[in-house]
Amino acid sequence: MVKICCIGAGYVGGPTMAVIALKCPHIEVVVVDISVPRIAAWNSDQLPIYEPGLEDVVKQCRGKNLFFSTDVEKHIADADIIFVSVNTPTKTRGLGAGKAADLTYWESAARMIADVSKSNKIVVEKSTVPVKTAEAIEKILTHNSKGIEYQILSNPEFLAEGTAIDDLFKPDRVLIGGRETPEGQKAIQALKAVYANWVPEDRIICTNLWSAELSKLAANAFLAQRISSVNAMSALCEATGADVAEVSHAVGKDSRIGSKFLNSSVGFGGSCFQKDILNLVYICECNGLPEVATYWKQVIKINDYQKNRFVNRVVSSMFNTVSGKKIAVLGFAFKKDTGDTRETPAIDVCKGLLGDKARVSIYDPQVTEDQIQRDLSMNKFDWDHPIHLQPMSPTTVKQVSVVWDAYEATKDAHGICILTEWDEFKNLDYQRIYDNMQKPAFVFDGRNIVNPEKLREIGFIVYSIGKPLDAWLRDMPAVA
Ligand SMILES: NC(=O)c1ccc[n+]([C@@H]2O[C@H](COP(=O)([O-])OP(=O)(O)OC[C@H]3O[C@@H](n4cnc5c(N)ncnc54)[C@H](O)[C@@H]3O)[C@@H](O)[C@H]2O)c1
Numbered sequence: 001m002v003k004i005c006c007i008g009a010g011y012v013g014g015p016t017m018a019v020i021a022l023k024c025p026h027i028e029v030v031v032v033d034i035s036v037p038r039i040a041a042w043n044s045d046q047l048p049i050y051e052p053g054l055e056d057v058v059k060q061c062r063g064k065n066l067f068f069s070t071d072v073e074k075h076i077a078d079a080d081i082i083f084v085s086v087n088t089p090t091k092t093r094g095l096g097a098g099k100a101a102d103l104t105y106w107e108s109a110a111r112m113i114a115d116v117s118k119s120n121k122i123v124v125e126k127s128t129v130p131v132k133t134a135e136a137i138e139k140i141l142t143h144n145s146k147g148i149e150y151q152i153l154s155n156p157e158f159l160a161e162g163t164a165i166d167d168l169f170k171p172d173r174v175l176i177g178g179r180e181t182p183e184g185q186k187a188i189q190a191l192k193a194v195y196a197n198w199v200p201e202d203r204i205i206c207t208n209l210w211s212a213e214l215s216k217l218a219a220n221a222f223l224a225q226r227i228s229s230v231n232a233m234s235a236l237c238e239a240t241g242a243d244v245a246e247v248s249h250a251v252g253k254d255s256r257i258g259s260k261f262l263n264s265s266v267g268f269g270g271s272c273f274q275k276d277i278l279n280l281v282y283i284c285e286c287n288g289l290p291e292v293a294t295y296w297k298q299v300i301k302i303n304d305y306q307k308n309r310f311v312n313r314v315v316s317s318m319f320n321t322v323s324g325k326k327i328a329v330l331g332f333a334f335k336k337d338t339g340d341t342r343e344t345p346a347i348d349v350c351k352g353l354l355g356d357k358a359r360v361s362i363y364d365p366q367v368t369e370d371q372i373q374r375d376l377s378m379n380k381f382d383w384d385h386p387i388h389l390q391p392m393s394p395t396t397v398k399q400v401s402v403v404w405d406a407y408e409a410t411k412d413a414h415g416i417c418i419l420t421e422w423d424e425f426k427n428l429d430y431q432r433i434y435d436n437m438q439k440p441a442f443v444f445d446g447r448n449i450v451n452p453e454k455l456r457e458i459g460f461i462v463y464s465i466g467k468p469l470d471a472w473l474r475d476m477p478a479v480a
């Protein structure tokens with residue numbers, strides 16, 4: 001029986017390995033992690049991450065050919081194929097701080113593999129890493145290899161949170177990069193055989209190592225660039241009376257452009273886009289390509305601009321101050337159908353409002369109070385380290401309350417900010433909400449999910465990103 005071990009039981013390692021186990025009953029899959037609570041959660045009824053369909057897949061294979069363990073050394077030693085899916089956060093100090101990927105966790109995983117292996121291994125980069133990481137990993141593994149042969153493959157993951165299981169069941173493509181030697185090609189075929197259990201062969205792309213590593217960064221940069229492009233347009237729409245939804249629809253109908261990923265929003269979030277673009281920018285700078293670096297940096301600058309612009313809209317509409325006012329925040333996760341808050345635009349918006357001394361009442365159906373308090377008190381980039389290395393007891397932000405109901409959050413509020421597109425926010429009883437709010441009552445829709453006309457009929461003053469402005473907002477400054 002082929003044995004797979006995956007180091008890192010997070011948003012990628014957990015779902016990816018669960019699907020491999022489901023689709024390949026003849027393969028034993030063990031997911032290991034240094035975090036004891038995380039592994040305990042994977043072995044319990046309360047999985048550590050919320051992902052539609054995940055629980056069903058885990059329940060079908062756990063204890064049969066899918067296992068979760070903290071015995072990292074044993075399972076690495078036993079495995080034929082080792083996936084490494086550990087954190088690759090943005091460096092916070094030293095060379096490349098604020099841009100370069102911190103490969104501390106990757107390096108320690110590689111050293112562990114080198115220390116405990118007694119047989120040949122295929123080591124698969126599943127984490128998103130800078131181009132040429134495989135070369136560094138190879139050096140660590142082969143430095144004192146004791147005659148053991150290692151083949152490094154790059155097999156970046158393209159799943160998106162909230163749709164991870166569907167994405168894994170039917171991937172647009174699986175990308176496998178390896179050395180162009182006979183041994184490298186043999187390793188590629190071994191990994192290809194795993195995916196071929198459910199992925200059509202024409203969707204499995206095999207390349208050299210560097211193309212695979214770079215394609216992952218490139219794909220995220222292109223996706224984020226589309227959002228920044230449409231968000232840049234949203235500012236122009238507001239200034240001119242155009243409607244960004246109509247513009248994206250018209251633009252997206254061009255089959256060369258396509259309609260996906262053109263939804264204007266308060267800004268993109270998530271653990272990947274910003275981190276991976278910063279990493280790309282750093283790699284360009286290191287390779288003497290400052291113009292290319294500046295080009296990609298602009299994608300992040302527009303995203304920051306969009307978040308600032310939103311906060312500025314809120315404050316300027318409410319007589320230029322939100323001091324002491326209650327602002328209800330509906331949604332804190334970086335997108336719907338996930339409890340993940342990494343780099344969520346809600347953090348920047350809440351911090352902006354708190355900076356102007358607002359009282360913020362937050363409701364998200366999947367995010368806990370503890371998580372929100374952590375996010376609002378943590379330093380930039382600190383969130384992307386293994387949980388046991390994050391601050392234990394963060395200071396509580398006093399002007400923030402977290403409630404478990406949208407009606408409670410909005411009661412007596414002066415304004416509402418919709419920051420995640422949860423379906424339930426589309427169907428709230430907005431008349432009831434309006435009746436219980438201070439007047440004038442404002443709605444700032446950062447996800448364009450409510451019908452502004454209907455809300456205006458109720459009496460709300462409504463701001464929707466990139467839509468023709470409410471008369472109230474027309475003369476207010478839009479730029480932060
Ligand atoms: N989250 C996504 O949607 C997504 C999608 C594609 C790619 N990626 C990439 O995949 C990688 C992992 O992302 P994630 O979201 O799963 O992160 P995560 O933080 O959810 O999980 C990483 C896990 O690795 C563990 N870990 C760290 N060092 C370890 C070690 N030495 N030994 C054992 N376990 C260790 C941590 O405890 C943690 O549980 C990152 O490089 C990310 O960029 C993420």
Ligand SMILES: O=c1ccn([C@@H]2O[C@H](COP(=O)(O)OP(=O)(O)O[C@H]3O[C@H](CO)[C@@H](O)[C@H](O)[C@H]3O)[C@@H](O)[C@H]2O)c(=O)[nH]1
Nearest residue numbers: 157158159160161227261262263265268269270272334335
């Ligand atoms: O038209 C759109 C599409 C998305 N978003 C926002 O963009 C962010 C990222 O969304 P999404 O890409 O759906 O989720 P992620 O889980 O971050 O997935 C991205 O990042 C992963 C990690 O690298 C990749 O594997 C995926 O392919 C890539 O889509 C979220 O805040 C979304 O709300 C928009 O504002 N407008």
